[in-house]
Amino acid sequence: MNKPLTDSQCPQCGKIFECLAATNVEDCWCMSLPPVSFKDGEKSSSCWCPDCLQQQLEKQSKQD
Secondary structure, eight states: OOOOOOEEEOTTTOOEEEOOTTTSSSOOGGGGSOOOOOOTTOOOSSOOOHHHHHHHHHHHHHHO
């Protein structure tokens, strides 16, 4: 069985990364992270790469 295509492009930085969330085959790496809150104007319509997601989580934790 072929592995489903899992490449995504981060809307924040443009980096190509592996995202398994849409495959319904296995859990994505991001499922183990806490949820992210987005404010108006921030891009959140698609998956973020690990680096951008981690930066957002760090930024969010400083605001709490």
